[in-house]
Amino acid sequence: MDVYLDNHSTTPCDPRVLEAMLPWFTAQPGNAASRSHKWGYAARTATEQARGQLAERLGCSPKELVFTSGATEADNLAVLGVLRANRARGNHLVTVATEHKAVLDAAKHATTEGFEVTVLAPEPDGTVDPAAVEAALTDRTVLVSVMWANNEVGTLQPIERIVEVCHARDVWVHTDAAQALSTCALDVRAVPVDLMSLSAHKAYGPKGVGALYVRRGRPRIAVEPLQYGGGHERGMRSGTLPVPLIVGFGACAALFDPSEVERVRGLRDTLRDGLLAVGGVHVNGSAHRLAGNLNVAIEGVEAEALMLGCRDIAMSSGSACTSESLEPSYVLRAMGLDRDRAASSLRFGVGRFNTEAEIAYAVEKLTAKIAELRSMAHLYE
Amino acid sequence: MTVIYLDHNATTPVLPEVFEAMRPWFVERFANPSSSHPAGVEARAAIDRARAEVAALIGARPNEIVFTGSGTEASNLAIRGAFRGGRVVISAVEHPATREPALHLQRQGAPLTVLGVDGSGAIVVPDALPSDTAVLSVMHANNETGVLQPVRALADLAHAAGAVVHADAAQSLGKVPVDVGALGVDLLTIAGHKLYAPKGVGALYVRDGVALQPVIRGAGHERGLRPGTENVAGIVGLGAACARAGADLDALSARLEGQREALWARLRDGVPGVARNGAGAVLPNTLNVRFPGVSGNALLAACPDLAASTGSACHAHGESASAVLLAMGIPEPDALGAVRLSLGRSTTDADVAEAAAMLVEAWNRLHPEVSHRSR
Numbered sequence: 001m002d003v004y005l006d007n008h009s010t011t012p013c014d015p016r017v018l019e020a021m022l023p024w025f026t027a028q029p030g031n032a033a034s035r036s037h038k039w040g041y042a043a044r045t046a047t048e049q050a051r052g053q054l055a056e057r058l059g060c061s062p063k064e065l066v067f068t069s070g071a072t073e074a075d076n077l078a079v080l081g082v083l084r085a086n087r088a089r090g091n092h093l094v095t096v097a098t099e100h101k102a103v104l105d106a107a108k109h110a111t112t113e114g115f116e117v118t119v120l121a122p123e124p125d126g127t128v129d130p131a132a133v134e135a136a137l138t139d140r141t142v143l144v145s146v147m148w149a150n151n152e153v154g155t156l157q158p159i160e161r162i163v164e165v166c167h168a169r170d171v172w173v174h175t176d177a178a179q180a181l182s183t184c185a186l187d188v189r190a191v192p193v194d195l196m197s198l199s200a201h202k203a204y205g206p207k208g209v210g211a212l213y214v215r216r217g218r219p220r221i222a223v224e225p226l227q228y229g230g231g232h233e234r235g236m237r238s239g240t241l242p243v244p245l246i247v248g249f250g251a252c253a254a255l256f257d258p259s260e261v262e263r264v265r266g267l268r269d270t271l272r273d274g275l276l277a278v279g280g281v282h283v284n285g286s287a288h289r290l291a292g293n294l295n296v297a298i299e300g301v302e303a304e305a306l307m308l309g310c311r312d313i314a315m316s317s318g319s320a321c322t323s324e325s326l327e328p329s330y331v332l333r334a335m336g337l338d339r340d341r342a343a344s345s346l347r348f349g350v351g352r353f354n355t356e357a358e359i360a361y362a363v364e365k366l367t368a369k370i371a372e373l374r375s376m377a378h379l380y381e
Numbered sequence: 382m383t384v385i386y387l388d389h390n391a392t393t394p395v396l397p398e399v400f401e402a403m404r405p406w407f408v409e410r411f412a413n414p415s416s417s418h419p420a421g422v423e424a425r426a427a428i429d430r431a432r433a434e435v436a437a438l439i440g441a442r443p444n445e446i447v448f449t450g451s452g453t454e455a456s457n458l459a460i461r462g463a464f465r466g467g468r469v470v471i472s473a474v475e476h477p478a479t480r481e482p483a484l485h486l487q488r489q490g491a492p493l494t495v496l497g498v499d500g501s502g503a504i505v506v507p508d509a510l511p512s513d514t515a516v517l518s519v520m521h522a523n524n525e526t527g528v529l530q531p532v533r534a535l536a537d538l539a540h541a542a543g544a545v546v547h548a549d550a551a552q553s554l555g556k557v558p559v560d561v562g563a564l565g566v567d568l569l570t571i572a573g574h575k576l577y578a579p580k581g582v583g584a585l586y587v588r589d590g591v592a593l594q595p596v597i598r599g600a601g602h603e604r605g606l607r608p609g610t611e612n613v614a615g616i617v618g619l620g621a622a623c624a625r626a627g628a629d630l631d632a633l634s635a636r637l638e639g640q641r642e643a644l645w646a647r648l649r650d651g652v653p654g655v656a657r658n659g660a661g662a663v664l665p666n667t668l669n670v671r672f673p674g675v676s677g678n679a680l681l682a683a684c685p686d687l688a689a690s691t692g693s694a695c696h697a698h699g700e701s702a703s704a705v706l707l708a709m710g711i712p713e714p715d716a717l718g719a720v721r722l723s724l725g726r727s728t729t730d731a732d733v734a735e736a737a738a739m740l741v742e743a744w745n746r747l748h749p750e751v752s753h754r755s756r
């Protein structure tokens with residue numbers, strides 16, 4: 001049985017999402033920027049409807065959304081775009097060692113442009129302490145970037161508290177919510193972040209499209225574009241709009257169903273309990289985590305060996321983006337796990353399309369394989 | 382009611398066979414190509430195949446292709462990524478995807494040279510380029526007039542000055558042969574949706590050994606030049622579209638040129654005083670014409686079942702003429718009458734006849750009024 005338990009890496013497009021996208025590839029070819037005919041008008045209407053669907057999901061105005069190619073671009077636009085455009089407000093960024101590479105590498109690059117960056121260490125459970133954020137703020141701090149939910153250990157960050165301490169100091173908050181879109185209520189009225197990165201392919205939408213939410217208000221959050229051109233997306237992101245992908249993004253946002261979250265959480269709990277029953281298995285991270293996320297360290301087992309032994313179960317050691325390197329997860333290392341424990345850790349992402357039978361199969365197969373690997377290791381001792 | 386789409390330079394429909402190649406990569410084969418499990422490895426292999434297909438169309442090696450999210454992104458990566466101080470040289474008829482990043486570098490202190498065009502729409506090749514030229518970026522074919530530019534001659538001058546050469550082939554690829562060796566370029570922009578691949582994917586050719594800085598930072602996708610989870614379906618589509626373009630390029634361009642000339646003949650016969658914008662070597666599918674006494678916008682508004690475009694952007698406060706046509710020395714009142722008709726794979730002879738009839742009829746309807754009012 002093939003079981004896909006890697007939904008943090010990417011998710012399948014929901015067939016309903018593909019259905020919504022279909023007409024916009026061939027039958028409706030218009031360029032949303034074409035002003036002189038109805039094909040262009042139809043395409044524009046479609047992208048604006050999708051913008052409305054996403055805005056509704058986030059509780060924001062459609063005018064606060066900028067479509068991008070994904071969360072990587074959105075993170076870069078937030079971090080580099082805000083720092084570069086607001087030099088008059090300061091030169092300092094605060095972020096966390098467990099952020100996605102898109103934020104960390106943008107932050108690192110910012111230091112080469114004269115910006116100062118503070119990278120906070122998380123608590124051992126992966127949580128960021130709002131007091132630590134507050135302590136890191138200076139008169140020169142422009143932006144704090146803390147993800148909504150971590151892509152490896154699923155930790156849900158206390159964004160609301162972080163926003164409070166930052167706004168009290170007139171500092172903007174960006175959050176990478178790429179992992180949260182599939183299972184979290186994301187309401188920017190309830191949690192008034194200033195910028196939020198999203199990606200469709202983490203929430204049953206297509207790859208190649210994401211968005212950056214940019215709060216409108218006073219003072220205006222200026223964002224310097226990464227790419228210049230025809231002035232699309234109110235000048236913040238030029239380039240012909242990928243109509244089908246945007247329509248798919250809107251559809252996937254509209255399909256969000258809070259009742260599905262509990263089902264996913266139930267499957268995840270079954271998986272967790274099944275693996276804990278093996279013995280010598282420890283959960284990495286906090287209890288306050290994404291409904292579909294599980295990250296465990298398995299004593300006496302190399303994560304890579306277990307993955308090779310269970311090739312019909314898709315899971316990962318570390319995140320997909322870094323899975324080509326053999327280094328153990330920098331996220332787990334930043335949480336204080338030693339190399340050995342990090343190297344024996346696996347990430348599971350349960351999602352919409354998983355079934356109870358799949359979870360039962362995965363538990364059975366993993367349990368057997370763990371026992372086998374441990375007994376082999378024993379032989380060599 | 383027939384509807385006729387003659388705006389293929391704005392964007393093209395995805396070819397059905399291209400979509401069929403893409404389809405499995407949304408729902409069934411959805412894995413992340415960076416994942417080490419078998420499904421991820423399969424997605425990686427699909428990207429590599431597409432990379433080879435794109436490379437083959439332009440005479441490049443697969444490892445010289447970097448996938449992006451659009452032509453605009455590719456040109457930004459080329460111009461901003463290659464820039465390390467020195468002068469930037471572009472032409473007066475560049476697409477905003479080239480012009481705007483160049484102007485951004487100028488705002489940051491880089492000297493900028495803008496090469497002019499002649500009356501036919503071709504960039505005037507100077508005797509030499511300034512010795513401090515660091516980046517030359519010119520288009521292979523203009524999006525409004527279709528005029529093919531002297532890329533090779535300009536590239537040689539730029540290389541003599543030690544510059545990196547970028548060409549924007551968004552419009553030419555799939556319509557005329559594009560060979561990076563023959564053009565002598567270091568970097569070349571590809572826009573998927575202009576050649577029957579989907580919107581949301583583009584590519585940059587980066588000649589081996591040319592060092593670029595990424596614009597976006599993150600995990601190491603696309604050799605670190607373009608991080609972000611790959612748009613697998615889109616990339617597969619771009620590969621399939623390039624393979625198709627290479628398979629029937631000559632036959633397609635010959636057919637389009639014939640239809641384009643038939644369209645022109647009908648307009649010339651039906652509209653006294655109509656004139657063509659752009660001359661010399663022009664893309665086979667592009668016809669840019671100016672209609673006397675009417676604005677292009679008004680004319681197209683009177684043809685609701687015809688999709689075409691005016692070179693001009695419609696601003697909040699009235700119309701402004703195309704900067705490309707103005708740069709060619711066409712007087713503003715004449716330039717306002719311009720309409721761009723761009724043919725494509727699905728265009729039929731009947732479409733051409735009908736489009737011409739619509740335009741002639743609309744012009745007849747509008748023109749007397751206009752001339753009456755202006756009297």
Ligand SMILES: Cc1ncc(COP(=O)(O)O)c(C=O)c1O
Nearest residue numbers: 070071072100151178199609610
């Ligand atoms: C938390 C987080 N941020 C950003 C990204 C990057 O998103 P994308 O693949 O859309 O560029 C990912 C996934 O790779 C992620 O998990």
Ligand SMILES: Cc1ncc(COP(=O)(O)O)c(C=O)c1O
Nearest residue numbers: 239240451452453476524551572
């Ligand atoms: C000549 C030229 N260059 C670049 C572009 C931009 O490409 P994209 O629409 O993929 O951003 C276009 C089309 O808009 C174009 O016509």
